[in-house]
């Protein structure tokens with residue numbers, strides 16, 4: 563898809579800190595990693611919903627996510643590595659592979675903040691890393 567930011571990455575038209583790439587799948591560091599080791603795994607073809615991936619491609623995406631998770635365990639030694647699929651920010655299927663340091667350490671607690679007397683969600687409190695910082699994190703877990 564022409565306007566999809568993940569398709570721009572797969573076409574080499576946007577900067578990316580790559581952890582893994584083959585002809586079907588790509589893994590890279592998100593712009594706002596909640597922890598060192600946080601990684602996205604995507605199919606290179608534009609498909610919006612993870613549930614719409616053909617079975618062999620879904621399996622391939624999961625295998626790469628598993629390999630990234632093993633590398634995260636080896637390098638950062640979190641208690642667990644979790645997976646999350648929600649798909650509300652970028653309409654291109656993607657798995658978040660996330661180091662977890664406690665049982666309530668789900669990804670989106672990092673996005674929560676209070677404003678106007680309500681709990682809100684956004685990335686305003688998550689640091690925006692520079693490309694060299696993102697590249698260093700990618701190098702840490704590169705497959």
Ligand SMILES: [Zn+2]
Nearest residue numbers: 566569608654
């Ligand atoms: Zn796309």
